[in-house]
Amino acid sequence: MRPNDRSYLKSHEWCKIDGTVATIGISDFAVSHLSDLVFLDLPNKGSNVTAGESFGEIESVKAVSDIYSPVSGEVIEVNKDLPDNLEWLSQDAFAKAWMIKVRFTGKSADLLDGKTYDAHCAAEG
Amino acid sequence: MRDTALKTVHASLGARIVPFAGWNMPVQYRGILDEARVVRSKAGLFDLGHMGRVRVRGPQAESYLQRLQTNDASQILPGRIRYSMILNDQGLTQDDILVYREPTEWASKGKEFFVVINAGNAVRDLEIMRNVASGFDVQVIDQTDELGMIAIQGPLSQQITQRLTNADLASLKYYGWTCGTICGVSMEISRTGYTGEDGFEVYVPQHLTTKVWDAFFAAGKQDGLEPIGLGARDTLRHEAGMPLYGHEIEETTNPLEAGLDWAVKFTHDFVGRGALEAILKRGGTGRRLVGITTTSKRCPRQGYAIHGNGEKIGHVCSGNISPTLDTNIATAYVRDAFAAPGTQLTFLVKDKAEPCTVVSLPFYKRSR
Numbered sequence: 001m002r003p004n005d006r007s008y009l010k011s012h013e014w015c016k017i018d019g020t021v022a023t024i025g026i027s028d029f030a031v032s033h034l035s036d037l038v039f040l041d042l043p044n045k046g047s048n049v050t051a052g053e054s055f056g057e058i059e060s061v062k063a064v065s066d067i068y069s070p071v072s073g074e075v076i077e078v079n080k081d082l083p084d085n086l087e088w089l090s091q092d093a094f095a096k097a098w099m100i101k102v103r104f105t106g107k108s109a110d111l112l113d114g115k116t117y118d119a120h121c122a123a124e125g
Numbered sequence: 126m127r128d129t130a131l132k133t134v135h136a137s138l139g140a141r142i143v144p145f146a147g148w149n150m151p152v153q154y155r156g157i158l159d160e161a162r163v164v165r166s167k168a169g170l171f172d173l174g175h176m177g178r179v180r181v182r183g184p185q186a187e188s189y190l191q192r193l194q195t196n197d198a199s200q201i202l203p204g205r206i207r208y209s210m211i212l213n214d215q216g217l218t219q220d221d222i223l224v225y226r227e228p229t230e231w232a233s234k235g236k237e238f239f240v241v242i243n244a245g246n247a248v249r250d251l252e253i254m255r256n257v258a259s260g261f262d263v264q265v266i267d268q269t270d271e272l273g274m275i276a277i278q279g280p281l282s283q284q285i286t287q288r289l290t291n292a293d294l295a296s297l298k299y300y301g302w303t304c305g306t307i308c309g310v311s312m313e314i315s316r317t318g319y320t321g322e323d324g325f326e327v328y329v330p331q332h333l334t335t336k337v338w339d340a341f342f343a344a345g346k347q348d349g350l351e352p353i354g355l356g357a358r359d360t361l362r363h364e365a366g367m368p369l370y371g372h373e374i375e376e377t378t379n380p381l382e383a384g385l386d387w388a389v390k391f392t393h394d395f396v397g398r399g400a401l402e403a404i405l406k407r408g409g410t411g412r413r414l415v416g417i418t419t420t421s422k423r424c425p426r427q428g429y430a431i432h433g434n435g436e437k438i439g440h441v442c443s444g445n446i447s448p449t450l451d452t453n454i455a456t457a458y459v460r461d462a463f464a465a466p467g468t469q470l471t472f473l474v475k476d477k478a479e480p481c482t483v484v485s486l487p488f489y490k491r492s493r
Contacts, residue, residue: 033141035141035153035156035157036156036157036158036446038422038424038446039422039423039424059423059424061157061158061356061360061445061446062157062356062359062445063426064424064426
């Protein structure tokens with residue numbers, strides 16, 4: 001059971017809303033399926049992200065994957081130590097390994113609650 | 126999707142299973158980088174049930190193979206194996222294969238052959254093999270279903286495998302094969318592999334595959350033998366400079382530009398020979414396969430553009446994180462003028478140029 005205090009995209013990003021700020025990361029399911037992470041590219045503070053579009057890239061030994069934004073808005077904070085500490089993603093995907101904070105103006109229409117996302121992961125295997 | 130005989134074994138080992146060339150195959154067990162390191166330092170066990178295994182029988186087996194493939198079958202000694210290719214009329218690569226000539230002690234007295242082909246090309250290969258066979262007194266027998274295939278690779282392979290078999294492995298040469306008893310049954314064992322390490326591949330009567338796999342683990346546990354998935358297999362073969370169909374070689378490449386001319390012998394009339402001779406005559410295709418290393422954190426991936434002097438001069442075939450070299454490596458086709466080792470180029474990640482350098486292949490060679 002994954003945290004129910006936040007929303008998820010089917011592409012395995014999570015987003016936790018606090019007032020007008022959304023904290024965004026990727027789920028433990030994504031991390032375990034990527035495995036052997038080697039590189040993370042995050043946007044700069046002050047840049048804009050769009051719901052449903054890629055805001056960063058994560059590279060594992062065999063593949064590069066886009067990271068999609070659950071919300072639209074301006075990036076107000078970046079977890080800048082994360083790219084050098086990728087092990088945080090496998091240790092604590094839902095807290096320490098947050099990626100960006102966005103002052104959001106809109107949300108994706110495709111957000112799932114924790115329970116629905118759990119079922120989606122179970123179906124993906 | 127087909128399953129190999131080891132399906133339940135993989136599940137019990139916690140493998141991540143992915144579809145590959147029509148088969149459900151383990152891509153990794155514990156982690157690709159760790160698995161690659163185990164093979165370089167100790168030994169690893171691979172399920173190769175997906176590879177195509179074909180027997181070539183009959184009085185004209187040798188002359189048939191001379192037509193089918195690029196290496197000189199008449200020069201393969203009994204009990205020895207050669208790397209080779211099947212081409213089409215245009216000299217383009219249909220598959221890369223291993224050709225095994227039976228030892229003289231066997232029933233064929235060294236006159237018949239065994240061929241191992243890629244899973245992804247097996248259907249097409251068998252069609253080509255049967256078409257070419259119509260002109261010869263041979264039988265092409267697909268044994269993929271009746272034989273399993275297990276590889277052990279790594280520096281400890283011989284000592285582990287020797288605990289299982291009466292075959293004299295110390296005297297078995299690299300790219301040689303023989304018969305040995307394993308689990309009480311006689312089976313074929315070759316000293317071959319796709320990792321750049323010493324190792325063996327065993328062709329197991331299908332119903333014994335799980336038993337032989339378990340026997341390897343019982344024999345190798347004390348030495349740290351571990352199961353290895355296709356992910357690490359790809360990393361290992363790439364470090365060792367071995368091509369992979371669909372990457373360095375495919376239907377749009379010929380063996381000359383791929384640097385595989387050593388496996389092409391113009392001593393016999395193989396399919397595609399005329400086209401290759403024409404290419405040689407006009408001085409090649411203008412491009413060649415090279416190795417690339419980079420100081421960038423980004424890994425050059427298949428399909429990425431390679432730039433030199435401000436324009437696109439090539440593309441990446443395979444890219445990998447190399448745990449052995451501790452850097453990112455790639456193979457790429459580049460124009461001849463940019464192919465010299467030491468040439469500074471860039472590769473494009475989306476539209477950002479990252480620096481890279483041409484190096485000679487292979488990236489890794491084991492000390493013998």
